[in-house]
Amino acid sequence: GGGITGAGVMLEAARRGQRVLLLEQTDFAWGTSSRSSKMVHGGLRYIAQGDIALTRHSLLERERLLNELPGLVERATYLFPLRKGVFPGRWPMKAVLWLYDFLAGIRDHRYLNKAQLLKRVPGLQDQDLTGAMCYTDALTDDCRLVMRTLLEGARHGGVAQNYARVVQAEQSGKGEQGFSVTVEDRVSGELSTLKAAAVVSATGAW
Ligand SMILES: Cc1cc2nc3c(=O)[nH]c(=O)nc-3n(C[C@H](O)[C@H](O)[C@H](O)COP(=O)(O)OP(=O)(O)OC[C@H]3O[C@@H](n4cnc5c(N)ncnc54)[C@H](O)[C@@H]3O)c2cc1C
Incomplete structure (x- = not known):
């Protein structure tokens, strides 16, 4: 194949x-x-499933591909919107992203407040929106x-x-x-x- x-x-x-x-x-x-979906991801959802070893393995492979294939594998920004009363909120998400970046050996996440988020994504439905966590993964042309x-x-x-x-x-x-x-x-x-x-x-x- x-x-x-x-x-x-x-x-x-x-x-x-x-x-x-x-x-x-x-x-x-x-x-x-x-x-x-063209993502070379470290597997944020594997953390949610508690599989730290798999997340670390995927993250190290992601970083290796980013280093070995510039122009073909590129870092891309993702926004995770946060809404009032909806899990996970800002602090649990921040803890997860801290661990995600730590396992990859980078520091590439931050919080955007509602105004900053809507400036970046003007069309976003803003009901109960409090802000977003901004982090990076990678994209490729598969x-x-x-x-x-x-x-x-x-x-x-x-x-x-x-x-x-x-x-x-x-x-x-x-x-x-x-x-x-x-x-x-x-x-x-x-x-x-x-x-x-x-x-x-x-x-x-x-
Ligand atoms: C909707 C969707 C989104 C996805 N998003 C992501 C993502 O964002 N990031 C990510 O990492 N992964 C993603 N995946 C998973 C990823 O696409 C697959 O894991 C990967 O493409 C599997 O590659 P493969 O070579 O095993 O299979 P395939 O790419 O399907 O290759 C199998 C090949 O075998 C050939 N073949 C079959 N039978 C024979 C035969 N008898 N003789 C000769 N050739 C044969 C077929 O023609 C085919 O070309 C996604 C998958 C889907 C469906």
């Missing part, structure tokens, strides 16, 4: 000197990897991220083929090691069989 998972597997395997062939049934990044990862994988010797659908992958017969993989060329309709030592299914929802 030629989404971000397959592209990442191809890059990492090629980097380790493996011979890798990635097969994609349609075009690269055709699946969810071009239809996401499709470009896949293409970039594939290109880097190819630079390390990996091969990516689109319009090639895996029809079947089964363990080779007795006495043989690895897998026998049947591939359909979606342009000509031809079927061919390949041998592989290992198969990684990165076919997303399929």
